[in-house]
Amino acid sequence: MTKDLRINPDRMLGAFNQLALIGATGDGGVNRPTFSEAHLAARQWFREQIEASGLEFHTDGAGNHSAVIPVVARERSDRSNLRHDNGIASSQKTLLATTPTLLLGSHLDSVPSGGRFDGALGVMAAFEVLRTIKDAGIKLKFNLEAIDFTDEEGTLVGLLGSAALAGRLSRQALQSPRGGRPALVEGMKRAGLSEESMLSAARPKDSLAGYLELHIEQGKRLERAKIDVGIVSAIVGIASYRLSFIGRADHAGSTTMEDRLDASLGASAFTLAAREVVMKDFPNCVVNAGKMEFEPGAFNIVPARVDLALEFRSPDEEEFKRLDSVLMERAKEEAERFGLELGIEFLGRHSPSLMDTKVQHTFADVCNDLGLSHMSLASGAGHDGQSFDGLCPVGMIFVPSADGASHSPREFTAWPDCVNGANVLLQTVLRLAG
Numbered sequence: 001m002t003k004d005l006r007i008n009p010d011r012m013l014g015a016f017n018q019l020a021l022i023g024a025t026g027d028g029g030v031n032r033p034t035f036s037e038a039h040l041a042a043r044q045w046f047r048e049q050i051e052a053s054g055l056e057f058h059t060d061g062a063g064n065h066s067a068v069i070p071v072v073a074r075e076r077s078d079r080s081n082l083r084h085d086n087g088i089a090s091s092q093k094t095l096l097a098t099t100p101t102l103l104l105g106s107h108l109d110s111v112p113s114g115g116r117f118d119g120a121l122g123v124m125a126a127f128e129v130l131r132t133i134k135d136a137g138i139k140l141k142f143n144l145e146a147i148d149f150t151d152e153e154g155t156l157v158g159l160l161g162s163a164a165l166a167g168r169l170s171r172q173a174l175q176s177p178r179g180g181r182p183a184l185v186e187g188m189k190r191a192g193l194s195e196e197s198m199l200s201a202a203r204p205k206d207s208l209a210g211y212l213e214l215h216i217e218q219g220k221r222l223e224r225a226k227i228d229v230g231i232v233s234a235i236v237g238i239a240s241y242r243l244s245f246i247g248r249a250d251h252a253g254s255t256t257m258e259d260r261l262d263a264s265l266g267a268s269a270f271t272l273a274a275r276e277v278v279m280k281d282f283p284n285c286v287v288n289a290g291k292m293e294f295e296p297g298a299f300n301i302v303p304a305r306v307d308l309a310l311e312f313r314s315p316d317e318e319e320f321k322r323l324d325s326v327l328m329e330r331a332k333e334e335a336e337r338f339g340l341e342l343g344i345e346f347l348g349r350h351s352p353s354l355m356d357t358k359v360q361h362t363f364a365d366v367c368n369d370l371g372l373s374h375m376s377l378a379s380g381a382g383h384d385g386q387s388f389d390g391l392c393p394v395g396m397i398f399v400p401s402a403d404g405a406s407h408s409p410r411e412f413t414a415w416p417d418c419v420n421g422a423n424v425l426l427q428t429v430l431r432l433a434g
Contacts (some may be wrong), residue, residue, distance in 0.1 A: 002430045009419045012128040020116040029409025032110040034151040035187030042108045061197030062164035066147040071099045100209035102433050105147035115411020117216045123148045125214045125422040140433040142209040149384045156184045162384035167202035208392035214421045216413050220404035228372040230398035231363045235379045236313040237320045237352035244343035249304035260302050261339050267306035270334040287312040315378035353386045359395030366427040
């Protein structure tokens with residue numbers, strides 16, 4: 001019976017360990033920024049694994065790489081005579097266009113000197129789910145696709161591959177990417193992609209049956225509560241600004257403290273005030289001042305300008321809007337307190353994404369049947385599922401992160417927890433698509 005079906009934990013571990021060697025940093029981590037040599041090598045390895053497993057391989061104009069189980073299997077003789085465009089056979093294109101696809105996956109790119117589990121676990125678990133279903137000969141009502149999305153981490157753009165597939169990648173995002181236009185152009189060249197191919201990767205809304213993802217939590221909530229699985233209720237919204245506190249350069253020795261228009265005071269006061277505001281009035285939110293750039297930037301000159309990189313996150317839309325307003329008002333107040341001008345540059349925003357209720361209930365039912373404890377929690381990190389908000393049902397599950405570590409070589413999740421997550425993913429697929 002399908003309720004008794006489980007993934008092959010040794011096979012998944014073998015694949016996971018092989019992948020972890022690509023871009024390994026020697027301290028337990030990996031370094032696979034998007035379109036780097038290591039990232040492209042990991043994608044080539046993934047393609048070879050897909051083809052060796054007998055699954056269909058698919059890539060698109062955004063460079064997303066996938067393993068696919070079509071609803072209707074084609075005869076080998078039909079496949080052998082087909083020419084491929086971007087890795088997908090023409091008859092498969094017709095099939096995928098007429099039958100909805102249930103997507104599973106994550107990403108193989110990493111932050112610089114990141115961890116082995118972030119993204120990679122989700123791709124390897126999705127791949128193992130497909131191999132398990134294929135080996136069992138189970139027929140599904142949807143195409144099933146295990147996908148590795150391009151540039152989830154934002155080395156170049158952020159959520160690039162999923163946004164392209166969902167039809168939400170804008171030309172403006174490609175013209176002014178967060179990683180810089182030259183880096184994007186060079187990366188696309190190395191990967192054999194182009195701006196036009198990126199924008200052509202969109203799939204019709206009615207072709208998407210849903211998106212499911214397994215991920216490490218990247219926090220301590222599951223570990224602290226001794227819970228096996230986190231069922232994600234929402235993915236936080238993220239907004240970013242560049243705030244410029246503008247004062248006046250003066251001699252640092254001969255200018256008295258009361259005569260200074262010191263830009264660093266406004267920037268520093270705002271950073272501390274933002275922390276206090278969030279901790280007191282927005283306990284479900286976070287705020288971060290990730291970078292400050294001082295001008296002129298010398299020991300003996302009062303700073304004339306400080307540019308501050310601000311990011312804040314919330315799982316609730318109304319709270320998100322209110323936090324935005326409160327933080328901008330507080331920045332103005334701190335600038336005025338020190339006699340400074342304030343420049344506000346809006347850099348981008350992702351709204352909070354609610355996970356599908358039916359999928360959350362299915363995850364919970366599966367956890368109960370597998371004897372796994374579970375809890376509902378919001379994701380404090382962004383994920384590819386945000387790209388599909390409003391297009392199809394989206395669901396995510398988390399497994400515990402040791403000491404909450406992530407984006408670091410210290411990142412670790414015990415293998416039994418990884419297997420638990422993969423089995424929840426498998427059984428959820430069977431219930432939703434069986």
